Amino acid sequence: MEFQYNLPVNLIFGRGSVSRIGDIAVDYGSKACIVTGRSSTRKSGLLNRVAEYLEKAGVESVVFDRVEQNPLTTTAMEAAAFIRQEKCDTVIGLGGGSIMDCAKAAAFLSVNDGDINDYIFGRRKSSLALPIILVPTTCGTGSEGNGFAVLTNPLNGDKKSLRCNAIVAKASIIDSECMMTMPKSILASVGFDAFCHCMEAFISKIGQPLTDMMSLQGMKLIGKYLVPLYEGQCSLEAWDALSWASTLGGMVIHSAGVTLPHGMEHPASGLRNIVHGRGLAALTPVIMEETISCCAEEDRKKFAEISRCIGGTDETDCAAEIRGLLDRLQLSETLTGLxxxxxxxxxxxxxxxKVSAAGISCHPVSFSRSQIRELYRRAL
Structure with a gap:
């Protein structure tokens, strides 16, 4: 057995830990750009609190608040220009996965010249970025735990990740209290995204013992706590558990990658700007039904474990259990409906x-172009 695991991120986990952001940020610079969305962190008061924590530590801050639900390459470029204009030396991503991804890309672009699409498609490389601190406010993407930044090119609809260790956060503060104001529809969507991260890393051809172990724990925690939280049984421990599961999901895809559900969803949301978790909900059951029916015996054992994480028995009911989870989250979708x-x-x-070659290659079953086309049709 041979494998390598390298993920240089400092995780600060616990309720109330966002109050430490000033003491953390001061180690990396004196002026921070807070990248956030257009309203939610202002409405919750979190943005003001973070600015106050920074000020008390002697760190000046400015705000870039124009990030979309599917962040654009052009928005990341605007944020980078703002960071350079304001002479910031640190970038703080405060929000959900889209915000964190945009913050990471902006920290990268602010010190690298050229077209970001060249870096995304591997035509250019760099190991430089401004120091990044991330504070997730949703428990879904796990962007706080990896070196990915998913962006959409508005010129052609390409939705693909910038991937490099330079954009792994210097520190990620996972404070479940920052997530408790999420609307339940957002909780369902991001929670299913987190489940897919863990599941896809678990079945990935490039998975390894550490990612398998973390993926299983993530799926078990999501299977136990997501639906009760969605239904209003809001214990603090459940929020902690789901927050940790989300971070695990982000960490495992850093090494094991994603597979076909994410690979097929990115073109859909890149084209029609749909909510990522809802796109996954439309595609994942169809993909898993076909995959389980023709995968190798060793992979069938993994699908049995996935099923048991969400209340099933073995691989024969795995796809049905995924559909059942989506039903309980009121997240049963079709591509047509989206x-x-x-x-x-x-x-x-x-x-x-074009954009998901890695995810296609990591999937346990090799599907042809015509088979992928048919899976899209079945998900309509």
Missing amino acids: GIREEDVDWMTENCI
Whole structure:
């Protein structure tokens, strides 16, 4: 057995830990750009609190608050220009996965020249970025635990990750109290995204013992706590558990990658700007049904473990249990219901091959272009 695991992120976990952000940030600079969304952190008061914590520690701050639900390459470039203009030396991502991804990309672009798409597609490389501190306010993407920044190119709909260790956060503060104001529809969507991260890393061809161990714990915690939280049984321990599961999901895909559900979803949300977790909800059951029916025996054992994490028995009911989880979260979706049309299928298929080659190659079953096209059609 041979494997390598390298993930240089300092995780600060616990309720109330966001109050430490000033003491953490002062180690990296004297002026921080807080990258956030357009309203939620202001409405909750979190943005003001973070600015106050920074000020008390002697760190000046400015705010960039124009990040979309599917962040654009152009928005990351705008944020980077703002960071340079304001002469910031630290970047703080305060919000959900889109915000954190944009913050990471902006920290990278602020010290690297050229077209970000060249870095995304591996035509150029750099190991430089401003120091990044992340504070997630949703328990889904796990962006606080990896070196990925998913961005959409508005010129052609390509949705793909910038991936490098330079954008792994210097510190990530996982404070479940920052997540408790999420609307339940957002909780369902991001919670299922976190489950998919853990599941896809678990079945990935490049998974390894550490990612398997963390993926299983993440799926078990999500299976135990997501639905009760969604239904209003809001214990503090449940919020902690789900927050940790989300971070685990982000950490495991850093090493094991994602597979076909994410690979096929990115073209859909890149094209139609749909909510990522809802796109996954439309595609994942269809993909898993086909995968389980034709995968190797060793992979079937993994699907049995996945099923047991969410209340099932073995691989034969895994896809049904995933559908049941989505039903309980009121997240049963179709691509048609999300605005995808039959005439989009060919474009999404070709774009999937273009932007998601890694996810396709990591999937336990090798699906052809025509099979991917048919999976899209079945998800309509």
